[in-house]
Amino acid sequence: MKDYLFVRVPLRREMMTTVRLTTGGVCSAAGMSYDGGEDCKVCVTESLLLLMRRGFSAAEVRFFAAEDGGLKVRVEGTEGAADLPASDEDEIALALLNALAADVAMDKAGDAVTAIAFAFGQQA
Amino acid sequence: MNEEELFRAYRETHDVALRNQIVEKYLYIAAVLAKKFVGRGVDYDDLYQVASLALIKGVDRFDERKGLKFSTFITPTITGEIKNYFRDRSRLVHLPRKVSELRVGIKRASEEFLAEQGRKPTAKELAQKLGVSEEEVIRSSDAGGVVSLDTPVDRDEGGMSLHDVLPADSDVFERFEDRDALEAALRSLTQQERALVKYRFGQELSQMETAKKLGVSQMNVSRMERRILQKLRETMKKAMVE
Numbered sequence: 005m006k007d008y009l010f011v012r013v014p015l016r017r018e019m020m021t022t023v024r025l026t027t028g029g030v031c032s033a034a035g036m037s038y039d040g041g042e043d044c045k046v047c048v049t050e051s052l053l054l055l056m057r058r059g060f061s062a063a064e065v066r067f068f069a070a071e072d073g074g075l076k077v078r079v080e081g082t083e084g085a086a087d088l089p090a091s092d093e094d095e096i097a098l099a100l101l102n103a104l105a106a107d108v109a110m111d112k113a114g115d116a117v118t119a120i121a122f123a124f125g126q127q128a
Numbered sequence: 129m130n131e132e133e134l135f136r137a138y139r140e141t142h143d144v145a146l147r148n149q150i151v152e153k154y155l156y157i158a159a160v161l162a163k164k165f166v167g168r169g170v171d172y173d174d175l176y177q178v179a180s181l182a183l184i185k186g187v188d189r190f191d192e193r194k195g196l197k198f199s200t201f202i203t204p205t206i207t208g209e210i211k212n213y214f215r216d217r218s219r220l221v222h223l224p225r226k227v228s229e230l231r232v233g234i235k236r237a238s239e240e241f242l243a244e245q246g247r248k249p250t251a252k253e254l255a256q257k258l259g260v261s262e263e264e265v266i267r268s269s270d271a272g273g274v275v276s277l278d279t280p281v282d283r284d285e286g287g288m289s290l291h292d293v294l295p296a297d298s299d300v301f302e303r304f305e306d307r308d309a310l311e312a313a314l315r316s317l318t319q320q321e322r323a324l325v326k327y328r329f330g331q332e333l334s335q336m337e338t339a340k341k342l343g344v345s346q347m348n349v350s351r352m353e354r355r356i357l358q359k360l361r362e363t364m365k366k367a368m369v370e
Contacts, residue, residue: 021263028267039168039214046164092199096160099203 008034008067008075012082015056015063020049023065030067031124034075040124043104044075050097051079051120057091058116060084074125076107086116135192150187151180157199158183161206167264168214169227175210182209230268233258313363321356328353 009030013019024045031041048065055063060081068076094117101108105122112118129137134153138146158179166172186202237257241249255262314322320342327338328349335353339346 021261021266024263025266039211042165042168050164093160095197095199096157096203099200100161100164100207103204103207 008069010067011065013052013063013065015052015061015081015084020052023052024049027065027067031075034067034069035073036075036124044077044124047101047105047122048077048079050100051077051122054094054097054117054120055079055081055086057088057094058086059088060086070123070125072125074123076121076123077105078119078121080111080119086113086118090115131198132192135190135198138187139192147184147187151184154183154187154198154202155180157202158206161203161210165210165214167261170214175213178209178213179206182206227268230258230260230264234265234268309364310360313360316363317356317359321352321359324349324352324356 027045027048028041031044062083064080064082066078070076107123109121110117162175162179186205251265252262255265327333335346335349339349
């Protein structure tokens with residue numbers, strides 16, 4: 005799998021625009037459609053917000069070119085700790101990720117989510 | 129009543145008052161999801177309406193006996209409806225117009241801000257002034273604008289321009305010939321016509337701005353521009369034949 009781009013981001017709301025624009029650029033470079041790129045932006049933002057709500061203060065976003073021509077993304081909390089309880093918002097965020105992306109997977113420490121991975125196929 | 133009891137009661141009675149109670153309880157999900165899709169060329173109110181209708185339909189289809197939480201069930205349903213709405217109706221018509229309107233708004237707001245504050249606004253300040261998100265401002269300023277070939281691509285003084293880094297055409301000599309022919313053709317223009325070319329195509333001023341510089345009307349600039357282009361075309365064609 006080719007590593008497209010790697011971003012380390014402090015988990016603050018004002019950073020979300022930068023991450024969304026970066027994601028849009030990567031999706032465009034990966035040949036995804038406008039809608040696919042917009043969906044990917046939502047997924048990346050949701051993942052970061054989810055980690056932020058759980059108590060992380062920084063995260064890494066990695067974009068990979070998938071072997072089938074699509075895009076794989078992994079968002080991982082790096083600083084702080086996943087020590088806050090899950091909320092209704094988290095429930096919606098996870099359902100939204102599953103609705104928009106494929107192969108949604110999570111790493112957990114106990115009950116707490118520490119990383120989220122998802123993919124967009126070539127047709128996205 | 130908790131979620132399970134509420135849905136069980138509604139499934140057994142089909143009481144409209146109960147359905148309304150459920151819809152009101154979960155309407156926030158429609159609002160949350162509608163917000164996630166703002167900025168794709170459809171107003172929030174329209175998205176909220178689509179999401180709310182999907183929620184109402186979803187209440188009738190939800191079966192609490194399957195052990196799923198309602199939010200987990202309804203989120204993909206609402207998301208699907210919103211995406212169908214995008215696909216069916218909105219983007220082809222609204223997005224280009226919306227983006228081009230925003231671009232005009234950004235230009236105007238920038239000029240106003242500069243006049244008021246004596247400096248250029250940031251994307252955030254423009255977003256506040258226009259009532260849109262910062263991301264929309266940045267994206268629309270990237271969309272389809274005219275960029276000068278002299279635009280620097282790095283911050284170093286004397287660094288490379290966009291022209292320097294663009295891939296060269298395979299036939300470089302042909303481009304040299306074109307430039308020679310163009311320079312010769314420009315010499316055939318009057319002083320005022322050359323000034324117009326400089327303002328319109330060198331400095332990329334609008335017809336209105338060019339008109340002010342030349343002290344003529346915008347209509348005059350438009351007519352002169354057509355005449356000049358025709359003249360240049362003919363002169364260059366003649367030079368190539370010779």
